[in-house]
Amino acid sequence: MGTQGTQGTQESNQQASAGGTGRRALLGAAVLGATGTVLGLSGTARAADSSRSGKGLKSLPVPTIIGHRGASGYRPEHTFGSYQLALDLGADIVEAGDLVPTKDGHLVCRHEPEIGGTTDVADHPEFAGRKTTKVLDGVSTTGWFTEDFTLAELKTLRAIERIPANRPHNTLYNGRWEIPTFEEVLKWQDEQTRKRGKQVWIYPETKHPTYFRKLGLGLEERVAKLLHKHGKDRKNSPVIVQSFEPSSIQRLNKLVDNPLVVLLSGATSRPWDFVEAGDPRTVADLVTRAGLREIAGYAQGIGPTLDLVIPKDAAGNLTTPTTLVKDAHAVGLVLHPYTMRNENPFLPTSFRKGTDADAYGDSFGAFRTYFATGIDGVFTDNPDTGVLARADFVNA
Numbered sequence: 512m513g514t515q516g517t518q519g520t521q522e523s524n525q526q527a528s529a530g531g532t533g534r535r536a537l538l539g540a541a542v543l544g545a546t547g548t549v550l551g552l553s554g555t556a557r558a559a560d561s562s563r564s565g566k567g568l569k570s571l572p573v574p575t576i577i578g579h580r581g582a583s584g585y586r587p588e589h590t591f592g593s594y595q596l597a598l599d600l601g602a603d604i605v606e607a608g609d610l611v612p613t614k615d616g617h618l619v620c621r622h623e624p625e626i627g628g629t630t631d632v633a634d635h636p637e638f639a640g641r642k643t644t645k646v647l648d649g650v651s652t653t654g655w656f657t658e659d660f661t662l663a664e665l666k667t668l669r670a671i672e673r674i675p676a677n678r679p680h681n682t683l684y685n686g687r688w689e690i691p692t693f694e695e696v697l698k699w700q701d702e703q704t705r706k707r708g709k710q711v712w713i714y715p716e717t718k719h720p721t722y723f724r725k726l727g728l729g730l731e732e733r734v735a736k737l738l739h740k741h742g743k744d745r746k747n748s749p750v751i752v753q754s755f756e757p758s759s760i761q762r763l764n765k766l767v768d769n770p771l772v773v774l775l776s777g778a779t780s781r782p783w784d785f786v787e788a789g790d791p792r793t794v795a796d797l798v799t800r801a802g803l804r805e806i807a808g809y810a811q812g813i814g815p816t817l818d819l820v821i822p823k824d825a826a827g828n829l830t831t832p833t834t835l836v837k838d839a840h841a842v843g844l845v846l847h848p849y850t851m852r853n854e855n856p857f858l859p860t861s862f863r864k865g866t867d868a869d870a871y872g873d874s875f876g877a878f879r880t881y882f883a884t885g886i887d888g889v890f891t892d893n894p895d896t897g898v899l900a901r902a903d904f905v906n907a
Contacts, residue, residue: 512579512606512716512753512774512814512849512890570710571603574904575888576897577714578602579850580609580622584892587670587681588629589620590688591699598703598711602894604751607696608715612728617662618693618737622673623647624719627654630668631686638664648719648783658726665690677854677869693734697741700749712749716774720759721784731759735766744769753814756784757797757806764809772812772847773797775819794819798835804842812845812887820848820884827860829880836885849890851878851897875900 581593582600589609597605611624622629625647632638632655641660644653657665670688672681691699696713703711717730724730734752738744744767753772754760760771778795785792796802798819806813821832839846853874855863863872874893878900881889891897 512609571712571888572901573887574882574901575603575847576601576894576901577604577606577847577888577890578894579606579890579892581605581607582892582894583673584678584853585681586684587672587688588622589691590670590684591691591695592684592688594691594696594699595703597894598707600893600895601898603888604712604714606716606890607691607700607713608693609718610693610715610730610734611657611718612723612730612733613657613660613662613665615661616728616733618730618733619657619662619665620691620693620696620715621657621718624657624723625652625654626657626665626668626690629670629673630655630690631671632668635668648722649786658723658728662692677856679869694737694741697737697743701741704749710749712751714751714753714772717752717754717756717759717763719783720754720756720762721787731762731766735763738767738769746770751812756782757809758784758788761809770812771810772814773806773810774814774849776816778819798833798838800838800841803839803844807842807844810844812847813839814847814849814890817848817850817881817889820846820881820886823859829859829861832884840885845887847888847890848881848886851881851889851891851893853893853896875903879904 578594578597580588581590582596582602583593586593586596594605594607608620609622610618611621612618626632638655641655642653643656643659644651645656646652666689668690669686670690671685672678675682693715700711700713715734717734720730735744738748738750743750746768748769751770751772752763752767753774755774755776757773760773763771775794775797778798779793781793797806798815815835819833819835821829824830836846851874852858853871854868855865855870855872856868858872858874858877862874862877864870874896878889878897882901882904889897
């Protein structure tokens with residue numbers, strides 16, 4: 512997950528209704544009372560929801576802790592080292608896969624198709640000629656792109672830390688792990704489920720789907736094919752699929768029965784598929800009651816930036832929560848906002864401690880504040896912090 516062209520909230524730097532009803536019922540974190548009204552996150556509501564038996568997201572703790580690109584606060588993102596650690600630290604779900612294609616049509620896990628900042632490709636003289644400039648969702652971007660490499664070529668590269676200024680300790684692991692494929696992730700999920708004796712969940716994302724479809728590398732069909740191959744394309748499968756482009760989720764809604772989530776960037780941004788289609792609507796239009804009702808026709812949840820839940824003022828301090836949680840719950844959508852991180856630059860101003868870019872602030876206080884809005888889960892680079900913060904909140 513992260514910024515996608517004009518859809519972005521600068522998160523990288525700082526931070527067809529078929530089958531819909533059945534899947535939405537499984538996303539039981541949006542707890543509804545007998546009258547149909549949304550219950551607050553009181554201790555009673557949390558306990559009732561997290562104790563439900565059976566398959567589906569309703570069996571997960573609430574708020575759900577989602578390991579953002581694994582445990583990317585401690586290991587280079589989208590590596591098996593990061594994914595494995597996320598599980599070890601207690602994440603309920605691992606965001607294993609921002610999915611981008613290779614030249615020969617395989618899906619691999621990278622934050623963006625441009626891999627100069629997340630791999631050691633620049634150290635490979637044999638690939639120097641692949642460096643190029645492309646327009647990615649309206650933004651001129653220079654580097655190396657996955658669609659210009661075969662899978663075999665990408666497998667010769669190794670992952671590096673994306674934000675070393677904030678996470679110098681993560682650079683210790685530069686060069687240790689290769690780029691995983693989505694199929695490898697699906698097999699890893701099964702292995703970890705067997706080893707741990709409980710179901711492991713993953714949360715892949717289709718990245719820049721309109722861009723790749725124009726290149727003849729449609730993502731949704733490839734995702735659906737792999738999910739079907741591994742028997743994970745059903746409404747109770749432990750795979751949630753997300754995208755910043757609503758049309759990608761609508762397309763997936765016709766191909767698989769998995770729970771689906773629409774990601775939402777800043778209020779003034781426009782999903783890139785809207786830009787391409789000439790749709791003038793912004794995210795602000797999508798988070799109106801009418802917009803949320805429309806999303807609920809083909810998706811079961813939304814993944815808004817945290818600023819859509821609690822906006823910040825000009826100084827970076829939190830202001831008054833919006834009605835987004837209540838409005839989304841009213842139409843049966845769950846909310847998994849992004850992204851909580853421990854380091855000062857990524858926290859609201861009042862939760863920062865000192866000025867060091869890699870020093871931790873009061874992330875527990877920030878978690879507590881966001882949990883109090885009634886969100887159903889949160890993406891975090893630091894799953895252990897999220898698990899402890901949830902325990903504090905539930906037991907308060």
